[in-house]
Amino acid sequence: MTLAKRIIPCLDVDNGRVVKGVKFVDIRDAGDPVEVAKRYHREGADEITFLDITATSDNRDTMVHVVEEVASQVFIPLTVGGGIRQLEDIRTMLNAGADKVAINSAAVKTPEFVKQAADKFGSQCIVVAIDAKQVDQDWEIFTHGGRKATGIDAIEWAKKMVTYGAGEILLTSMDKDGTKSGFDLELTAKISESVPVPVIASGGVGTLDHLVEGILQGKADAVLAASIFHFAEYSIHEAKQYMANQGIDVRL
Amino acid sequence: MTANTIAIIDYGMGNLHSISKALQHVAPEQNIIVTAQSQQILNADKVVLPGVGAIKDCMLEIKRHELQQTIIQASQSKPFLGICLGLQALLSHSDENQGIDGLNIIAGQVHQFQSQHLKIPHMGWNQVKTKAHPIWENIADNRYFYFVHSYYAQVDNLDYQIGETEYGQKFCAVLAKDNIVATQFHPEKSHEAGLQLLRNFANWNGE
Numbered sequence A: 001m002t003l004a005k006r007i008i009p010c011l012d013v014d015n016g017r018v019v020k021g022v023k024f025v026d027i028r029d030a031g032d033p034v035e036v037a038k039r040y041h042r043e044g045a046d047e048i049t050f051l052d053i054t055a056t057s058d059n060r061d062t063m064v065h066v067v068e069e070v071a072s073q074v075f076i077p078l079t080v081g082g083g084i085r086q087l088e089d090i091r092t093m094l095n096a097g098a099d100k101v102a103i104n105s106a107a108v109k110t111p112e113f114v115k116q117a118a119d120k121f122g123s124q125c126i127v128v129a130i131d132a133k134q135v136d137q138d139w140e141i142f143t144h145g146g147r148k149a150t151g152i153d154a155i156e157w158a159k160k161m162v163t164y165g166a167g168e169i170l171l172t173s174m175d176k177d178g179t180k181s182g183f184d185l186e187l188t189a190k191i192s193e194s195v196p197v198p199v200i201a202s203g204g205v206g207t208l209d210h211l212v213e214g215i216l217q218g219k220a221d222a223v224l225a226a227s228i229f230h231f232a233e234y235s236i237h238e239a240k241q242y243m244a245n246q247g248i249d250v251r252l
Numbered sequence B: 001m002t003a004n005t006i007a008i009i010d011y012g013m014g015n016l017h018s019i020s021k022a023l024q025h026v027a028p029e030q031n032i033i034v035t036a037q038s039q040q041i042l043n044a045d046k047v048v049l050p051g052v053g054a055i056k057d058c059m060l061e062i063k064r065h066e067l068q069q070t071i072i073q074a075s076q077s078k079p080f081l082g083i084c085l086g087l088q089a090l091l092s093h094s095d096e097n098q099g100i101d102g103l104n105i106i107a108g109q110v111h112q113f114q115s116q117h118l119k120i121p122h123m124g125w126n127q128v129k130t131k132a133h134p135i136w137e138n139i140a141d142n143r144y145f146y147f148v149h150s151y152y153a154q155v156d157n158l159d160y161q162i163g164e165t166e167y168g169q170k171f172c173a174v175l176a177k178d179n180i181v182a183t184q185f186h187p188e189k190s191h192e193a194g195l196q197l198l199r200n201f202a203n204w205n206g207e
Helices: A033-043 A055-072 A089-098 A105-109 A111-121 A154-163 A185-194 A206-215 A236-247 B016-028 B039-043 B055-064 B068-077 B191-203
Strands: A006-014 A050-054 A079-083 A100-103 A127-133 A138-143 A148-153 A168-173 A199-202 A224-225 B005-009 B031-035 B046-049 B080-082 B107-111 B123-131 B142-147 B151-155 B163-168 B169-177 B180-183
Touching: A006 A033, A006 A199, A006 A236, A033 A050, A050 A055, A055 A079, A055 B016, A055 B169, A079 A127, A089 A111, A100 A111, A105 A111, A105 A138, A105 A224, A111 A127, A111 A185, A127 A154, A127 A185, A138 A154, A148 A154, A148 B151, A154 A168, A154 A185, A154 B046, A185 A199, A185 A206, A199 B123, A206 A224, B005 B016, B005 B039, B016 B031, B016 B191, B031 B039, B039 B107, B055 B068, B055 B163, B107 B123, B123 B169, B142 B191, B151 B169
Parallel strands: A006 A050, A006 A224, A050 A079, A079 A100, A100 A127, A127 A168, A168 A199, A199 A224, B005 B031, B005 B046, B046 B080, B080 B180
Antiparallel strands: A127 A138, A138 A148, B107 B151, B123 B142, B123 B163, B163 B169, B169 B180
16 A cells, blocks of 8 residues: 555646647547546546646636636646735635645745745645756756746755745756656756655656656656647556556556 | 435635535535535535644634534534545544644544655555445445545544555544544545545435
């Protein structure tokens, strides 16, 4: 009896539509986040993460409706990230049916925000998202989609965020993101070993072996991927079966 | 036959959207209400006590909404389902927040997970070893359910433990006593197995 390692498909949503393309033959409207989420739910996803990349706050209500709609039909945990800047944003998403919110830039700008959020809503729903890039021998965190350097050490930051109440860390390697060359395993392992909370590895998945490496070498508790699932290269079920064959405990 | 009513107790602890949608999904013919009104809770055919967050706030909110007697009364008289903190609140005492007394409906204690090697909270999908009870109808032994908690329950009388999970140590994942059932995991977030459990609750007469 063990806690299963999780597979988390991630959907980038812009103004209520899935972007970065999704190709599923059995989905009528592959741009509809509700349709895509239902498909992942059927395939056995352990959670689903939505990243709201809508530029204007006027359109944020759209995301709230997406979450409401998904949460009425998909009965696994849902995480929403992107644009979570104040306690009210968190309350709105949780009320809409999200189970967790991912906080990124707002945590860097005001670390106390994470503390307030965890006090108010509980650590279990506060995920701190960290975007890190290697700089010499270390890793530095970046904000604003990786454009803005902060001078903050990623490992120290992860530890600090946990003391502030983060219940989970979503770690994305900016060096690896989009490369399909696998996770930054060294960084993932370093962070996973430095914090007492679960770590989700993200950025770089191109093959099923990458998922396996993320767990075995990166010591991650969960692996997040977007494109390999969106383009139906592999189904979630195939990915889980593959991981199980490599001796990883997954929920099949 | 008139539709059954299932009342989900809304005392300000967490999001009730998911549990209400999940119950509607498995029991579309039943009337699912979310309420803090004592009379509505006592008039309902079945009652759900959800809960997310810390036990101190949970007990404070139950008292602030003057629902303590209502919950105790409902737990003695009709099919009753506690979820997550709604399980822990039924017990005698929790170590969380420097020690908080629970509703003491079932004798038991709540302790903190402690281990150098385990990630806390216990977050994700874990297996539940089951013991015969109508709530497990059509659910195989050792199915996975979604947990998220840093404190775990232990019931004094193991006869009341009908589901056991292991994370560092064994703990009570599901308890049952008379017309009460309570789960540490979130059935509303546990995919098919969780929905089946909710369906079983919706069909259960409490015996």
